Amino acid sequence: MIQRAGLHGASLMLVRRILDDFCEEHRMAISDRTAVEAARLLIGLAVSEQEEPMAMRQKVEDWFSRSQRNA
Numbered sequence: 816m817i818q819r820a821g822l823h824g825a826s827l828m829l830v831r832r833i834l835d836d837f838c839e840e841h842r843m844a845i846s847d848r849t850a851v852e853a854a855r856l857l858i859g860l861a862v863s864e865q866e867e868p869m870a871m872r873q874k875v876e877d878w879f880s881r882s883q884r885n886a
Contacts, residue, residue, distance in 0.1 A: 826861045833857055833872050841879070853879065 834857060838850050845854075853875050860871050 829868055829871075830854065830857045830861050833868060833875065836872070837875055837879075849879070849882070852882075 834845065834850065834854050837853055838845050838847070841849075843850050856875055856878055857871060860866050860874060866874070
């Protein structure tokens with residue numbers, strides 16, 4: 816049996832926890848467009864890289880800071 820790369824339950828829970836923390840800190844709904852973009856970034860990190868949770872959180876914060884400067 817071939818195992819496909821992707822998210823498993825633990826990764827999804829980690830992405831959701833980081834996203835919930837991010838949304839709470841920035842006072843946004845999880846349905847907010849920025850939160851959805853952050854979720855996509857976190858899912859991409861979880862699928863493509865072996866990142867620690869703190870590193871994932873830092874990357875989403877860096878992305879958010881850059882997006883706010885460019886807005």
